[in-house]
Amino acid sequence: MNFLDRYNEVNNSFKDKCIFKVGESQGVFSEINNMIFAMLYCLEHKIQFVLTSTNANFAPEKGWEEFFLPFCNQVDNKFHAKKYNIRFKDDMRKSIRRKLISNLYKKIYRVKLTQDIFDEVYPAYADKQINISELNLQGNTYDVIKPFAELAWRFNPETRAEIDEVIKNFNLPEKYAAMQMRRGDKVTIFKTTTANPDEYMAELKKITDIRDVLLLCDEYDDVKHLVDNYKDYKFYTICQPNEHGYSNDDFQKQDWDKKRKRTIELFATVDAMLRAELFLGTDIANPYLFIKMFMDKNKFYVMEELQKKEIAV
Numbered sequence: 001m002n003f004l005d006r007y008n009e010v011n012n013s014f015k016d017k018c019i020f021k022v023g024e025s026q027g028v029f030s031e032i033n034n035m036i037f038a039m040l041y042c043l044e045h046k047i048q049f050v051l052t053s054t055n056a057n058f059a060p061e062k063g064w065e066e067f068f069l070p071f072c073n074q075v076d077n078k079f080h081a082k083k084y085n086i087r088f089k090d091d092m093r094k095s096i097r098r099k100l101i102s103n104l105y106k107k108i109y110r111v112k113l114t115q116d117i118f119d120e121v122y123p124a125y126a127d128k129q130i131n132i133s134e135l136n137l138q139g140n141t142y143d144v145i146k147p148f149a150e151l152a153w154r155f156n157p158e159t160r161a162e163i164d165e166v167i168k169n170f171n172l173p174e175k176y177a178a179m180q181m182r183r184g185d186k187v188t189i190f191k192t193t194t195a196n197p198d199e200y201m202a203e204l205k206k207i208t209d210i211r212d213v214l215l216l217c218d219e220y221d222d223v224k225h226l227v228d229n230y231k232d233y234k235f236y237t238i239c240q241p242n243e244h245g246y247s248n249d250d251f252q253k254q255d256w257d258k259k260r261k262r263t264i265e266l267f268a269t270v271d272a273m274l275r276a277e278l279f280l281g282t283d284i285a286n287p288y289l290f291i292k293m294f295m296d297k298n299k300f301y302v303m304e305e306l307q308k309k310e311i312a313v
Helices: 003-011 028-044 096-109 114-121 146-152 157-170 197-207 220-229 248-253 256-273 287-294 303-312
Strands: 017-021 048-052 129-132 137-140 177-180 212-216 234-237 278-281 300-302
Touching (some): 003 028, 017 028, 028 048, 028 287, 177 197, 177 256, 197 220, 197 278, 212 256, 256 287, 287 300
Parallel strands (some): 017 048, 177 278
16 A cells, blocks of 8 residues: 555544645745645644645645645635635634634534644644654654655646656756755845855855756846856756745736746756755745755755854854
């Protein structure tokens, strides 16, 4: 029996249910990561994980199956398209009407909703000792999480073909490194301090001699700086000359065709990064967490952790 069948056999055996919303409010990898953490939480607490993606912010028409294959039972209806099934309890308390309707739904259908578990899911399940005896899984989050990430990261045939075409156009060599940088709203809105391209390259040179680098970033000035100043390296990226910092709010305002194209390109980049010889990223952007679910520990590096070690020394 493969892991998908084993997971569903165990998951469907639980009487209590939680209908978890993916695509509620955050960037696509924040949504996917927290969905996977919620799957772990529900297994540990013997709650059947049921997915809803109605009106998902990353795929408003088809939801999860716009890009991915289903992996569990799903519920899709108008109730879950509205703000009754959300991330945080505190946000639900802001509207008495929404709270009453949400509580009535839970009572009628005898289920939990996302806000009933999310405060216990994140950040706790991003780094936790986990024991899921039904699946013979025990250890830290990242000792057990890979098969769950693999369940989620299964593309439908149309998406798989589109992703393969993007990766083909990268024209990557057999061996390459992966590097992720982030600017945009992380700096302008959240006032996060980020490493500059030269700092990234200094760390990359310490880690590997590989000079082909698949780059995920949102600031083209960084790409230009790398290309201009590191002539003996070759960089591969979807970042375009008109991109000067990603904003999730601005991205959500774009028309669907543009959003879908960029989402495919993002998925293709991350999919190719999973096969890189190593990854160097930043903990201020969610793709690093997702890649961490797949990649061997000795191939995975985070700028903030490397810089802390240097300061300690």
